[in-house]
Amino acid sequence: MERLQKILAQAGVASRRKCEEMILAGKVEVNGELVTTLGTKVDPDKDTITVSGRPIKGEKKIYVMFNKPKGVITSASDNKGRKVVTDYLKGIDERVYPVGRLDYDTEGLLILTNDGEFANLLTHPKHHVPKTYHATVKGIPHGSALDKLKGGINLEDGMTAPAELEYKDIDEVNKEAVISITIHEGRNRQVRRMFEAISHPVLRLKRISFGDISLQNLKRGSYRHLTKDEINHLQQIAMSGLLKSKTPRKDT
Numbered sequence: 001m002e003r004l005q006k007i008l009a010q011a012g013v014a015s016r017r018k019c020e021e022m023i024l025a026g027k028v029e030v031n032g033e034l035v036t037t038l039g040t041k042v043d044p045d046k047d048t049i050t051v052s053g054r055p056i057k058g059e060k061k062i063y064v065m066f067n068k069p070k071g072v073i074t075s076a077s078d079n080k081g082r083k084v085v086t087d088y089l090k091g092i093d094e095r096v097y098p099v100g101r102l103d104y105d106t107e108g109l110l111i112l113t114n115d116g117e118f119a120n121l122l123t124h125p126k127h128h129v130p131k132t133y134h135a136t137v138k139g140i141p142h143g144s145a146l147d148k149l150k151g152g153i154n155l156e157d158g159m160t161a162p163a164e165l166e167y168k169d170i171d172e173v174n175k176e177a178v179i180s181i182t183i184h185e186g187r188n189r190q191v192r193r194m195f196e197a198i199s200h201p202v203l204r205l206k207r208i209s210f211g212d213i214s215l216q217n218l219k220r221g222s223y224r225h226l227t228k229d230e231i232n233h234l235q236q237i238a239m240s241g242l243l244k245s246k247t248p249r250k251d252t
């Protein structure tokens with residue numbers, strides 16, 4: 001027997017806190033009976049649970065990695081009719097949600113799942129899951145400028161945590177550089193703001209890895225299911241709040 005809000009969150013309905021609000025708001029029924037008491041114990045294998053009349057029991061857990069193209073919204077729908085990530089997930093019938101978000105103009109690795117607990121675990125700021133980006137920036141930053149970002153830089157929402165940075169490519173002709181940056185937080189437009197703070201605005205941004213999971217040769221606009229090992233690995237890394245620095249695997 002498990003607490004109702006935990007079962008709802010695990011089924012990908014919403015975060016546990018939101019599920020509690022749904023229970024209190026009278027949206028949840030167990031075996032046809034309205035339940036508004038938090039902490040009610042249910043048996044997910046036997047009880048029929050509905051949210052606003054829709055059954056949630058037995059939903060298959062889906063975990064996918066998607067190579068998001070630029071110009072796509074990290075959302076399940078968009079009221080302005082722009083392309084959204086779920087437009088690319090042909091063949092997946094379950095409702096999946098992005099784990100964290102990438103800006104409209106950012107491309108690269110995005111994980112989507114219907115497992116709300118897993119998503120919360122990976123995006124919780126306390127869990128420090130490392131995320132690596134390749135940022136093409138305007139101008140060629142000096143080592144001292146990169147050192148500022150490595151140590152932490154003051155943005156309008158406070159100091160950033162230490163980050164790992166290295167040069168990937170320097171284009172002397174066009175005066176651009178590609179820098180690999182690994183951050184352990186997930187603030188809004190964080191990488192772009194960090195480079196803006198050292199006066200090297202980002203021209204192109206691509207996330208190449210999340211934890212130890214990397215895009216490798218996944219084509220832009222394509223997705224694949226994560227393996228059991230990859231799912232377990234991400235869970236472990238988030239649980240242990242691993243801060244170790246890592247070298248992403250070879251990427252396209």
Ligand code: URA
Nearest residue numbers: 103106189190191192
């Ligand atoms: N940092 C950014 O600036 N943008 C993203 O999309 C992700 C990280």
